[in-house]
Amino acid sequence: MTGKLEVVGSELAIRLRGVVKRYGPITAVNGLDLDVPEGTCVGLLGPNGAGKSTTMRLLTAQSIADEGELQVLGYRLPEESKPARAECGVVPQLDNLDVTLTVEQNLLVFAHLYRIARHERRAAIESALEMANLVDRRDSRVDKLSGGMRRRLLIARALVHRPRLVLLDEPTVGLDPQVRQELWALIDALRAEGTTILMSTHYIEEAQRLADTVLIMSHGSAVAAGPPAELVVEHAGREAIEVYGSPAKLAEAEREARAAGYQTRRTGTSISVLGVDGADGRAPEGERRAANLEDVFVLLTGEEIE
């Protein structure tokens, strides 16, 4: 008997407490707490190596945690991971489609792997094709598809069994901006339907647009969590000042701002002076702009993202 756990007062699709995962000397996940309420989209935001992908693998029991508690859809992991996996859809970071098969054949295989009843298979494949806008390409071999279509198929494949929870690992990594927006629309539609989503990303904009709640990860643990707008206000204030100029000027502006007690970050061509709301003249001259999630990230972790 599987028997779901009685999670007291919980509508949590995912609940992690104190999760630790080590690979030899490397601690990939270090005491992570994570809550994903049902019907929401939670974004795991962090640079490469923050432990996002490891967290994703832990959720499907493809990695086994060394410490901590993990629950997915009320099932305790890793021992009850199989029934949990049956109700999850996973979009991996690295494309693992069967490239010599057609679009439809790929979906057919996963309709079987996810145990869709025979009489429902046809309809499930059709609706996945429609969702991913691949109806016209159903008979194309995967190796003939563009990168964007392959990624859409990867998402369709994860949705073929109408999962309650979808895990998206860097869903738009390596795609050009236009294709990325196309995928955002797809993910947004899914969210609008009430599917619970956990999405890892290192694109600030992606997290800001799609996630109800963002969890900022650094070195394997959460450094902050909350709705993107609230995180920004709470940690970075409302505005930042962007100072442009020659490298020498930038260095000087940086020195001055720091001396005045502001935090700064370099963005390549400029210096961002953070948390300058109600500026009292101490802040350097520059262009004012709204604070964003990237500022929060840098403030909290001292790391640049990307």
Add this chain to the structure above:
Amino acid sequence: MATRTVARKVKLGRLERPAITGVLVREVVNFSSYWRSATFSSTVEPTVYLLAFGFGFGSLVSTIGGYDYVDFVGTGVVATAVLFSSAFPAMFGTFVKYQFQRTYDAILAAPVDTEELVTAEALWIATRAAIYGNVPMIVAMFFGLDPSWGMLAVPFIAFVCGFGWANFGIAVSGFAKSIENFSYIISAVLTPLFLVAGTFFPIDQLPEWAQVLANFNPLYQCVELVRSAVFGWEGWVDLARLGALVLFGLLMWRVAIYAMQRKLVT
């Protein structure tokens, strides 16, 4: 350990049929895209051996151990065909699927466990071996091998033997650090076993220690069983041989699961 006891208590749904079916469906659908090349290599290779030895050697020796040489080789090469269509595809296919195509990552994210994955893959390869294994025998029939009812048992023998070698291949792939490591296994394990299996010459010409060792060679047991099936059963001896092959299969099955679990679940 507390976790261990929990795991045992909730060990629900091991080796579930839908999971195994799902993996098999994937293989069958994929097979539709590469069956030509697979069939070509699995039939042409043993046929070449059969023709080369049958005619090359057969011109020197007409009978061996009481059999026409072509009959002797035609039945013996069945085991070779089984080996070629099980151990090799298992080794390379498994490696490609987890390392390069990452197929197993996708499958294990679905409600399929490593045990089911390995079992389904081995069953699939064994089924192919059961079919391709007959090719040399059928070719030999064109060169004078007389049909017999016992031949109907050959696919079954090929299946049991193929299951063991498929799991052997999966296990090798699970333990191997790189695909280059396969050459050690091919040169040091498979080639000797393949040559000392009584396929091309009877093993009673070998030194006694080698004859004793040959009994531990599953390919030798397969060769002997096939000959018994075609030329006449030998009773208990054949049953013991079948038992040995079943044992080999079960042992390799567990080893393959262990190796892949280690590789796939980190």
